[in-house]
Amino acid sequence: MRRFGAVDTYARWLFAALGVAVPACGGDSESGGSGNAHPCKDPQPLLVNGQPTGVESCGPGAVRRREALTCPEAMPRVNPCTATNMNCSADADCNAGPHGYCAFNQGGGGAPSSCNCNYGCTNDSECADGQRCLCGDPVGRCVPATCSTSSDCQSGFDCVTPVGACSAPSLNCQTKADECSSDDDCPTTGYCGVGTDGQRVCTMNGCAGLGRPFLVEGAARLAEVCGRRDYAKADAPSLAGLTRAERLILAEHWTRVGLMEHASVAAFARFTLQLLALGAPAELVRQSCGAQADETEHAVLAFAFASAYAGSPLGPGPLDMSGALPPLDARQVLGDVIREGCIGETLAAVEAEHGAEHAADPAVRAALSGVARDETRHAALAWRFVGWLLDVQPELRAFARAELARAAAEVRAHTLPPARDGAEKKRALGMIDERERAELRRDALERVVAPAATALLGAPSERTCAPA
Template identity: 45%
Template sequence: MTQATRRARVERWGSTIVAGLVTLPVAGCGEASSIPCDNPQPVVIDGVDTGFETCDDGGWTHRPAAVECAITAPRPDFQCSAALGCQTDDDCADTPFGHCVNDDFGDGCFCASGCATDADCSAGFICICGGVTGSCVRSSCTDDASCGDALLCASYVTDPGCGGLAFQCQSPDDECASDADCGESAQCSSDGTKKLCRPIDCAIGRPFVVDGEERLADAETREDWAATDLQPRLEGLDRDTRAKLAAYWTDIGRMEHASIAAFARFALQLLSLGAPPELVSRTQSAMVDETRHARFAFALASAYAGEALGPGALAMDRALSDASLESVLATVITEGCVGETVAAMEAKEALERVEDPALRFVLREITRDESEHAVLAWRSVAWLLEAHGPRAAAVVRESLGALRASLACGPVPAASAEDERLLARGYVGASVRAELRRHAIDRVIAPALEAMLDGDPAPTSVDGGRRTLV
């Protein structure tokens, strides 16, 4: 199956509006930091120093100083190339640093927000320059000086294989400086305190995010987490393929297991914010769904591995440390609007290819449930926007900026013949997963968030046909 075929499928699932990109050059698209910065080169856009430098020939980026971004909006000569959406920057005057963005696929235009300085972003974000305006991205440091001890405020990828630009201070314990230190199957990321190589992958289901990092339990030998009535076909599989499938479904099980915790936390957060009973009830049901998904995945993993597998203990420290509106809303966008929407599309993609009855049953269940979980996330965002107005809208705009920055990373590599072969066994490889995620953000998630900021209702479906609104 080609990338074009998958792209067309995502577009059937999604909307017609594409997100604009922040064009900070290659640096930051999956790189992290360690002393020193070799061959530093200032990032200059249209003759203006952005305050950033690239290191190791563009391998990663750090921020010597915070500077004000050059803002070129409103542009007197800009005209949308299509009839849909905004036509000029003046149509976006009600949006902070608003400017009209052309859809790269020619479907229309929409109003995008931005920033000029860090003060235009919420706490925990900095403004990176590029394009018509800057864009707010997550950062635990403001510049190199804020890190002290000759350390740098440096970029890393938040989700290896999926993108996601963020910054944090270097640590003497950093295990990598850039992707070049990690080999072909990993990227230099962060565990919240230090840089380290993490496998290229994207979580299926709702990730359990603590301090900006996904948290999973280790797998261990145990029998109680595997559904006992599920047996995939094993004939024709060599030892290496079985091992690869066992590892894959073990990881899926760990991710689904972590999703239980994510929904448990979300239920508490909803209660703390005074949410309506429908959202709380749907969240409780989602916990049951994810428990079932985890048992399915560990049953498949156990069958392929030839031994009983299940999850160990899942660390909960700091999981409830921040229950502010800003934190809850940013998390539900990351975990739900992105994580669950992409998970539904991944499961649907695999379901299109597999013939094994056991795998088809599991993928059909996951596709249906994850689609419902995504709708729950979208409805939660809609309620928070309605209940908290401009305060919530600011968080949504910053999340949009971070999503667009993640799209600025280079092109997704084409799926290999091995990826396509394993897809028929339900295995969604890193390149296929990254491709689906990128197109989902581009064609479904960012447009839906933009529409909600404009007052449109939340999506009621992320699967089949065009994006449907309440």
């Protein structure tokens, strides 16, 4: 099994925090096939106010731009926006620039919901170089693009963009090397992302990103990406020497990271409430509140990077909270913390540390290094909680062992993705090749998660306060 220096570094941090001993321990873009393996499924024209837009949906998760039409506008709309902070209440209030509309933003991480003015476009001439105006409701928006319409692409291929929780919109010609055109083409655990050479590839780790996943009934829940400026207020990375294709790849990557970090805020908010309900020690509550603030800053940083690479402001939309706080069940809380914290945060921290070791941009290195340190503290919090709960409810010890084994087995069960060219380039950009990520996770499970579980599940502490 491949061993990584990032796992060694992380293991030292985590085991020191827990007070336990460290155990000894493809082809080019034109290859493959002779035609489009992912043609547009059930194309349906996108209409705004009954008028054509030149955009067609291709089933769930993708749209194609067939014509460069002037985008119709649905403003002013009659239904006002209502939120805690009212920077506007209707589209008519947004008159600082053309094509203004009043959009609802959920907020998050302590930020209240708000109504803010966004400004769109109706034709390509209103967008920056390397962007096109992608029509939508209530108006178009400028998105990164390497094609204008499907006529720019090879015969039988379209100018498409995936749309979904994991993807920042960007128009690109399909290629023979594409593995997918939308998330619908990938297994349920994957999404359609951008590969090293700009081709679309299925990424088999869900919305791969950093931070604690926000699990509801066992499934990770994320907001969708939207255009907003309040999450893009951190230092930006360097764009020097990056090609347009590399900027698109990085914009999509950091959007996924931002959505994961945003969801982590919700995960820790819920965890804090559960700690209070279980009568947990004050120090665990304090650390959980601190982690919530950390994840908010991580989300702001990630969306600042995504916005810089994309050339337009990006942020998270509303996050669905339905069913997210069921009646208290210590067994369920324990299972969620094992998956979200003991495993999820451990893998996130190791990936961040590995990225920091290889990123060429000092701003990216500094960001990933800081995230790695924070996520290490968050993982240590999860392990401390498990130790405390098993001290006061020892009857859950067998369940904890089984849940750790089951969750780790699910990660190991993923088939190693094929090796692809460009892994070294991805590392320099602060990203991780899919095969390398899978190998890194396996190493972390063997040399961090398994030893930590052995150390803590077999060593009850001196805490004596039982939950109420």
